[in-house]
Amino acid sequence: MTLLAAAAALDALASGLEPKRGDVISGALVLQTLVRRGEGDRDVQDAALGLEAVATGRPLDLDQAGRARAAELARKVRELSATINT
Secondary structure (H helix, E strand, O other), X not given: OOHHHHHHHHHHHHOOOOOXXXXXXXXXXXXXXXXXXXXXXXXXXXXXXXXXXXXXXXXXXXXXXXXXXXXXXHHHHHHHHHHHOO
16 A cells, blocks of 8 residues: 555546556555544545545546646645655
8 A cells, every 4th residue: 555556546537547446446545544543634535535436436527627636636645655655
């Protein structure tokens, strides 16, 4: 489980592509773990919920604003990865 997998999945969503299943599952797990530990802010919670939705088969039909939000969340997850080295 890595935060970089979560960022990769979010990048794919931002590009309008289907993310790799392994990145989605791994990313959702690591983000949910951070949220449960109380280490996640609102953006981490949003990213976790989005990847959990994709992991459980609920498709995200993202419009331009949704793809932009996914790109922003990917950037923030990368920043978080650099600070906590997960």
